[in-house]
Amino acid sequence: MADIEIKGFKLPQVGLGTWQLTGRDCTRLVGQAIALGYRHIDTAQMYGNEAAVGEGVRASGKRNEIVVTTKVQPERLLPADLIRSVKESLSRLRFDHIDLLLIHWPNPRVPLADTLGAMAKLKQDGFVTAIGVSNFTVALLAEANRVTTEPLVCNQIECHPYLDQSKVIAATRSHGMAVVAYSPIAKGSAAGDRVLEAIAETHGKTAAQICLRYLVQQGIVVIPRTSKVERLEQNIALFDFELSELEMARIAKLAQPQGRMVDWAWSPKWD
Numbered sequence: 001m002a003d004i005e006i007k008g009f010k011l012p013q014v015g016l017g018t019w020q021l022t023g024r025d026c027t028r029l030v031g032q033a034i035a036l037g038y039r040h041i042d043t044a045q046m047y048g049n050e051a052a053v054g055e056g057v058r059a060s061g062k063r064n065e066i067v068v069t070t071k072v073q074p075e076r077l078l079p080a081d082l083i084r085s086v087k088e089s090l091s092r093l094r095f096d097h098i099d100l101l102l103i104h105w106p107n108p109r110v111p112l113a114d115t116l117g118a119m120a121k122l123k124q125d126g127f128v129t130a131i132g133v134s135n136f137t138v139a140l141l142a143e144a145n146r147v148t149t150e151p152l153v154c155n156q157i158e159c160h161p162y163l164d165q166s167k168v169i170a171a172t173r174s175h176g177m178a179v180v181a182y183s184p185i186a187k188g189s190a191a192g193d194r195v196l197e198a199i200a201e202t203h204g205k206t207a208a209q210i211c212l213r214y215l216v217q218q219g220i221v222v223i224p225r226t227s228k229v230e231r232l233e234q235n236i237a238l239f240d241f242e243l244s245e246l247e248m249a250r251i252a253k254l255a256q257p258q259g260r261m262v263d264w265a266w267s268p269k270w271d
């Protein structure tokens with residue numbers, strides 16, 4: 001599987017999402033994913049599964065080959081809170097460093113320069129290899145890149161065929177950052193979609209694979225989540241076929257005004 005290289009940091013283009021995976025099941029699945037070739041695992045303080053993810057990664061014996069992302073909760077973005085929370089993440093993961101640390105959601109009550117300053121300090125002190133953001137809009141990306149002292153490598157955003165994210169994707173790229181797609185199979189609803197199923201049949205693939213291929217073919221990093229081993233294998237087998245321009249255009253037409261699936265009271269004003 002290809003890595004995306006951003007500002008000197010290498011991020012494998014397919015990772016395992018772990019939201020809602022917990023305990024032994026989570027540890028086992030992380031181990032199975034790594035055995036199948038996954039080299040990128042996505043967790044967050046909010047998911048309550050850092051200990052289980054860390055155990056799966058350590059048990060694989062491949063810690064040094066794996067990029068583990070975790071994300072700081074929006075209510076812990078003041079510098080002292082952030083530093084404490086990341087040290088807590090490290091002890092739950094039982095790691096000596098986090099590969100990629102993200103701001104999970106923006107928090108308008110905390111100056112971005114303060115949060116990013118604390119993240120830069122963690123990076124300089126060796127606790128974190130790279131830093132980035134999640135759920136950032138065009139305006140927030142501009143501000144973050146203006147005030148940060150360390151390069152920001154990605155913006156993790158909701159991204160699938162049902163949602164037009166072209167503005168924020170263009171802005172992310174204009175700052176030299178990678179786009180990481182969360183909910184990349186639209187929380188499972190790609191399976192059963194008539195257009196995706198029809199294209200899948202011509203390639204001998206599943207609709208979920210067509211959906212993921214649509215994103216990776218645009219240079220986007222994807223972090224699908226599954227609780228099933230057979231799907232783990234499927235979700236990484238995306239590099240032995242190609243979608244035509246016509247197929248890409250057909251899939252792009254699935255975008256809908258109401259296509260957003262992840263939206264909370266604390267969400268920023270979306271582009």
Ligand SMILES: NC(=O)c1ccc[n+]([C@@H]2O[C@H](COP(=O)([O-])OP(=O)(O)OC[C@H]3O[C@@H](n4cnc5c(N)ncnc54)[C@H](OP(=O)(O)O)[C@@H]3O)[C@@H](O)[C@H]2O)c1
Binds near residue numbers: 157
């Ligand atoms: N930064 C953020 O704010 C944010 C927000 C949301 C998510 N995320 C991250 O992104 C990851 C992925 O997003 P997500 O969990 O929302 O949704 P997703 O990956 O788009 O979809 C997960 C759903 O799809 C099903 N599925 C997985 N592979 C499949 C396949 N090959 N065929 C058919 N169905 C399949 C899964 O069911 P089974 O388990 O039954 O396979 C599950 O119900 C999360 O786990 C998390 O790490 C980040």
